[in-house]
Amino acid sequence: MLLCGSAMSVMGGLLPGTAPLRGRAGLEMVVRPFDHRRAAAFRGISDARPAAPVHAVVGGTPAYRREFVRGDVPSGLDDFDEWVIRTVLNAEGPLFREARYLLAEETEIRDPSLYHSVLAAVADGNTTSGGIAGYVGRKSNEIAHPLRVLEDSHLLVKEPDLFRPNRSYYRVAEPLVISWGPSTWHDSGARDLLTAKGFDTRDTVLTCCSGAGFGTEAASDVRLVTIDDLYA
Structure with a gap:
């Protein structure tokens, strides 16, 4: 028997604890989106x-x-x-409301407005639990469960912060829930920040990616990555 579905919380609830299929599954495979x-x-x-x-x-x-x-x-x-x-x-196409339906199909979500606010906070650049809590007007412990549910649903991803040990940040994993718009990250002091943390940066090469290309004034000690390079 083959069981498949797109609601991560529903599929994940088929196997743990006292679930009827506990111990009976021969393979559990999470199909990830294409790169x-x-x-x-x-x-x-x-x-x-x-x-x-x-x-x-x-x-x-x-x-x-x-x-x-x-x-x-x-x-x-x-x-x-x-x-x-x-x-x-x-508005007549299925993609128009897909971001809303991605949340609606998750059975663990009891307060959709809170979860939408958490996703909006991360999409707006608030990537730490404290920043997210401040954005939605809740205490950090009050958003711990929504963050876990959104992680389990693969709508959020938690990743380690390379610049701050023992810290992590969140990013939105599903592009459809991100407000479409330009964003920039000014990283001119990245090497200095790594050096201050005790890293050996003598051989560090900063990398900058642009979809619009680079001008002739781009720094010579920075590796420039274009869209063509990404798809090479």
Whole structure:
């Protein structure tokens, strides 16, 4: 017998504790979304210019290639904006409300507005538990459970902070729940910050990625990564 489903909390509840299938499963496999290269190949997009923004908007979920958009892919970078209007922003299309449904299908969520606020906090740049709590107007202990549920649902990812030992930060794992807009991270002091933490930075090479390219005034000691490099 093969059981599959997209609601992580429902599927995860089939096996633990006193669940009827406890100890009877021969394999438990979590199917992850495609990375940017595999997603581009799956969508049939060979040009990195439209492939990168498409992945930024809908990620690598296979269902967002055919069923949710009727097989519609942008014909090129010039068609990307119109593709977003035809699919993601089309009120008659299934992708339009998909971000809301991703939360609605999780059975552990009792207060959807709180979970939406937590996701909005992270998407707005509040990546620590304290920052998230301050954004939503709750105490840190009051958002511990929502954070765990969103992690279990693979809507949030908790990762270690490379610059601060024993600390971690959250990021939104599902692109559809992120407000689409430009963002920048000024990292001119990254090497100095690492040095102050006791790291040997003599061979450290800072890396900067840009979808728009770089000017001739870009620093010579920084590794510059373009969209073409990402899909090479």
